[in-house]
Amino acid sequence: MTAKRPPSRSRRTVLKAGAVTGLGLAGAHLAAPGAAAAAAGDGGYLVGRGISDATGEVAEVGMMGYGRFDQQAAGLHTRLRARAFVVVEEASGRRVLLIVADSPMIFESVHRAVLRRLKQAYGDLYTEQNVLITATHTHAGPGGYSHHLLYNTTTFGFHKATFEAVADGLFEAARNAHEDLAPSELLLSHGTLTGASVNRSRTAFDRNPKADRDHFPDAVDPLTTLLRVERDGRTVGAVNWFPVHGTSMSGDNRLISADNKGYAAYHWEREVHGVDYLADGSPVFVSAFAQTNSGDMSPNLDLVPPTTPADFESTRAGGLRQYEAAAAQAEGPGARLAGPVDSRLVYIDLSDVTVRPEFTGDGRTHRTSKPCVGAAMAAGSLEDGPAFPGFDEGENPFWDAISNSLIYTVSPELKQAQAPKDVFVPIGEMNRIYPWVQERVPVMLMRIGALYLIGVPGEVTVCAGLRLRRTVAGIVGAPLDDVLVAGYSNAYFHYVTTPEEYDAQQxxxxxxxxxxxxxxxxxxTAAELAVSLRDGTSLPLGPEPPDLTGKALALQPGVVLDAPPLFRKFGDVLVRPRETYRPGERVEVVFAGAHPGNDLHRGDTYLRIERRDSGGAWHTVADDGDWTTRFHWARDGVAASKITITWDVPQGTPSGTYRVVYHGDAKSLGGKVSPITGVSTAFQVR
Structure with missing residues (x-):
């Protein structure tokens, strides 16, 4: 049937199912912060919180993270959200904006687009100097939103719809946070969380000096840090930092998912506080679970790549561990922050940096080089998800021979800077023809009272992060725990290892x-930023990257035509639900639908689970943003689509009459897109 769907911002009734908290806090330990807030100024803060939907395409788009051409999205499990926090120091008026996105990466394309939107809305209030955008690094998000070709290869080029969804979602979260500004208190606390991560590159880690290894006796970084927002004695927001990869969902999964950190935030907001993501107005609570130095931290504790469908439960379990550690900190003591809000950002050409002896560790001057992809990178992480067959972590004799006989013969300087890497692709040379990877990259340092965030656009290992943190902490005079690496921030240039780890070529x-x-x-660079921040001086911006807007290649055609299956209409129910279900069972309904790429339903939903009240009216109890629902798309023939919607009936679901509603959009041969709706027969939950 064809029908107009309900307004996208309509309120819904939250299903009062019991929140799942069964994992316990056996691996978490709470501790007071290393020091009280800095004494420079005792004024208060204005803090704003915001959430928005930043989900891109959910069908026929390459998924980002595992580098697999065969991992094409075919539906949606959880929506990808952006969460933003604005902090304003009342005494000086200085402000910073932190955006945490359920995205695989933040590319320069997105960074630039969000800054452009902020400038149009607020002038110079938010610029590259005070905005830090960081990704949770889910490996189950859509790709194709970079302006650099390497990251768009598995998506067959640039996907404008996903790019716009990500950029708009991040901006809207920031706008919502700006409009939510109100007097607030900030409290900082630290704890330890074990049993939630494992070092997936122990061979490389063990090459580090004893002073580094002793700091992480179990080869993991267990530090969990919480910045919580309080108003009138009530916690209304929180940002947690803990290093663990977003690889709980496997490379065989085909549903868009926010992975473990996304579930942690969803659980705290939705299942604990009852936040309605489709409702108007400010949410009662906003939580973000951000990354730090997670480059070698895996959530797969057995060091075996996850498999589908077992990965859904491991994702939930990993998210619950992070939530429970953060929630325990929120209930415990915290240091009330006061003092300056400040930040600095510079660009450096990372392909051409002369590194002074005090930073190289061997007392000599060294240089970086043009970027090169190593053969070990093509292998992928064997513990989280292999990439291309025929490559190994560590030694690759075939590519070593090619590197030495061809690539390094042409450029001995490259060999000196890249050795002992077996070069698979000299991608810096390819940049001369077309932009494959970013070379001019942003590095940032942000201060919120006693907390310092080092914004790095890469995947930083725990020991590499430790050295960055020690560098900054020593200059600004802060306790080490109060200085964090904010990885995956403002751009992306792959990994950051220590020189000793680099030699292992994992x-x-x-x-x-x-x-x-x-x-x-x-x-x-971090040292220069720290000195500038400490002394209140300015720094030159440095070599900005070129604006590549409008230059990215788009090779995959869009939807041409939708047609229902033969002798069917759009919205017809192809597989009906059973008459009766019990909590713990799965409801499954199949509809004659259309391609979900016609309308991303951002801020809306492709499905609703509805319950009938005593007066006969239907009320939404779950949608496509809920953990209990799944939305599957499959092509049926040439132009038809089958939509399978499932609902895992939660424990504690009230008895009653329910139904499944599908919302889609069909494209005619002339290009017109029209909304379609399907409604299942009613069924009982007992």
């Missing part, structure tokens, strides 16, 4: 593009 070292001295170059 996956992370093969993915450290700019050579052995990349981390020391970043330490040198």
């Amino acid at each position: 996956y992370e070292g093969g993915s450290t593009l700019f050579g052995r001295w990349q981390l020391p170059a970043l330490q040198q």
Whole structure:
């Protein structure tokens, strides 16, 4: 049937199912912050919180993270959201904006687009100097939103719809946070969380000096940090930092998912506080679970790549561990923050940095080089998800021979900077023809009272992060725990390893593009930012990257035509639900639908689970943003689509009459897109 769907911002009734908290806090330990807030100024803060939907395409788009051409999205499990926090120091008026996105990466394309939108809305209030955008690094999000070709290969080019959805979602979260500004208190606390991560590159980690290894006796970074927002003695927001990869969902999964950190945020907001993502107005609670130095931290504790469908439960379990540690901190003591809000950002050409002896560790001057992809990078992380067959982490004799006989013969300087890497692709040379990877990259330092965030556009290992943190902490005089690396921020250039880890040429070292001295170059830049922030001086912006807007290649055609199956109409129910279900069982309904790429339903939903009240009216109890629902798309023939919607009936679901509603959009041969709706027969939950 064809029908107009309900307004996208309509309120819904929250299903009062019991919140799941069965994992316990056996691996979490709470501790007071290393120091009270800095004494410089005792004024208060204005803080704003915001959420928005930043989900891109959910069908026939390559998924980002595992680098697999066969991982094409075919539906939706959880929506990808952006969460933003604005902090204004009342005494000085200085402000910063932190955006945490359920995205695989933040590319320069998105960074630039969000800044452009902010400038149009607020002038110079938010610029590259005070905006930090960081990704949770889910490996189950849509790709195709970079302006650099390497990251668009598995998506067959640029996908404008996904790019616009991500950029608009991030901006809207920031706008909502700006409009939510109100007097607030900020409290900072630290704890330890074990049993939630494992070092997937122990061979490389063990090459580090004893002083680094002793800091992480279990080869993991267990530090969990919570910045919570309080108003009138009530916690209304929180940002948690903990390093663990977004690889709980496997490379065989085909449903868009926010992975473990997305579930942690969803659980705290939706299942604990009852936040309605489709409702108007400010939510009662906003929580973000951000990354730090997670480059070698895996959530797969057995060091075996996850499999589908078992990965759904492991994703939930990993998210619950992070939530429970953060929630325990929120109930415990915290240091009330006061003092300056400030930030600095510079661009550096990471392919051409002269690194001074005090940062290289061997007392000599060294240089970075043009970026190169190592053979070990092509292997992928064997513990989280292999990439291309025929490659290994560590030694690759075939590619070693090619590197030495061909690539390094042409450029001995490249060999000196990249050794012992077996070069698979000299991608810096390819940049001369077309932009494959970013070379001019942003590095940022942000201060919120006693908390310092080092914004790095890469995947930083725990020991590399430790060195960056020590560099900044020593200059600004802060306790080490109060200085964090904010990885995956403002752009993306792959991994950051220590020089010792680089020598092992595991996956992370093969993915450290700019050579052995990349981390020391970043330490040198972080030191300059720290001195500037400490002394209140300014820094030149540095070499900005070129604006590639409108230049990205788009090779995959869009939807041409939707047609229902033969002798069927759009919205027809092809597989009906049973008459009766019990909590714990799965409802499944199949509809004659259309391609979900015609309308991304951002801020809306492709499905609703509805319950009938005593007066006969239907009320929504779940939608496509809920953990209990799944939305599957499959092509049926040439132009037809089958939509399968499932609902796992939660424990504690009230008895009553329910139904499944599908909302889609069909495209005619002339290009007109019209909404369609399907409604299942009613069924009982007992």
